[in-house]
Amino acid sequence: MALTGESSKPIKEMTVLITGGSGGIGGAIAERFASVGMNIVIHYMHSHEAANDVARRCLALGAKVLTVAADMKDRGQLLRMAERLESSGMLPDILVNNAGKAHYGMLADVTEEEWDDVMSVNLKGTFLCSQIFMPYMVSQRYGRIINVSSVWGISGASCEVAYSASKGGVNAFTKALAKELAPSGVTVNAVAPGAVNTAMLNNLQEEELRLLEEEIPAGRLASPEEVASLVYFLALPESGYITGQVISPNGGWIT
Template identity: 45%
Template sequence: MGMEGQTVLITGAGRGIGAELARTFAGAGCRVAVNYSRSRERALALVEELRGMGAEAVAIQADVSDPAQVREMVDNVLDNFCQLDILICNAGVAWRGLLRDMGDGDWERLRGVDLDGVFYCCREAYRHMVARKQGRILTISSMWGRSGASCEAAYSAVKAGVIGLTKALAQELGPSGITVNCIAPGVIDTEMNGDLTAEDLSALAEETPVGRLGTPSDVAAAALFLASPQARFITGQVLGVDGGFLS
């Protein structure tokens, strides 16, 4: 896909979708910055795995809800690799339950990681990419950010905010040769959905037209295309990787 030697920063890459994104982009010849917040051992193990594939990789700790840590993270990427070609805002947390039962701290944490974190990361990448007149920014939202979901009102709200930010930033950065796109996954078989029962997951799979849950590799394949030169005329889009759930 012509991506050899490019540098990608993936937030929340210690596990799940983020880890698969790291493997996929390393396989395409990219240098990979693996961001993690708490999954230190997993992140370090992943970096060793990527290096075993022949890729240059580094693990960088940062809580994306903290703007100072995000600034330091991006500076760290530039110190290690001298450039940042692709930013993937993948870090996220979830919260399920009735809105009336959600505490202020729960809301602040959800918004801080899932929306503020995307804003902070995009803001730090902005200056570097504009100076070079090139770059790819990918955000990870959710199908619930497109349609809303009962008992996930807060999560739906912050993920809708990610979509709005993506579309606006695509307009702002287009003249500088930078594309900004969003992936809206459906129900993906990861630890984030580990609180759902087997019956719940089976029901969701049945509701999905293709008849199964998504996998991290489904999301990673879409991300690789959107970050590639082949997608240079695609920006401001929301790609649903949901097996047709919202079609």
């Protein structure tokens, strides 16, 4: 029996676009896909040098790499990015919506501008990129959209209400869009990591990190590479029956 959504392309001929690809998790995702020779598009907004560093590591693994800058909140910039990818023959078969913005603070102190900024990057950016790139996937009846969410989108976090709400929205978006696109051979899933050893935790003191690790049954933080491995698995052709899922690699912290 033929599987719905099988691609006629070998995986090495596929292209993956990673938004926020210059950061810790984004960079690890890019390198994981580059390790099998896929075409890599690394999106960034301001971190030009960091994106180039990731690109160099991917090139060393034998991948074809393109770096692109765009504001995740600006449809016009994202459309111009899509035009560049199309002219380069690198429209994505796999879209990893990884770009995100954290926010810490009591809800009473959150300004409307801060709220809108977090929602625009984390939720609106996921919407815009999915809407812009999914027609190509639908046209070829194959594609993968993988949204990088957060454990706080599942359980909520005190002093991170805006961030938690935005990631909760990403999770609901994932489940709903998966139902729309499943008949077209396109899967939509979310990866919702727990605490990951990246620069996002740089605001924590050493003692705070130690206490955090003690809360996690696995006794440690996740590595970016562990998150990247799950993203890669969900992108594989043989993962085509997994869709609409929010999977949280968190060491048993939230179950």
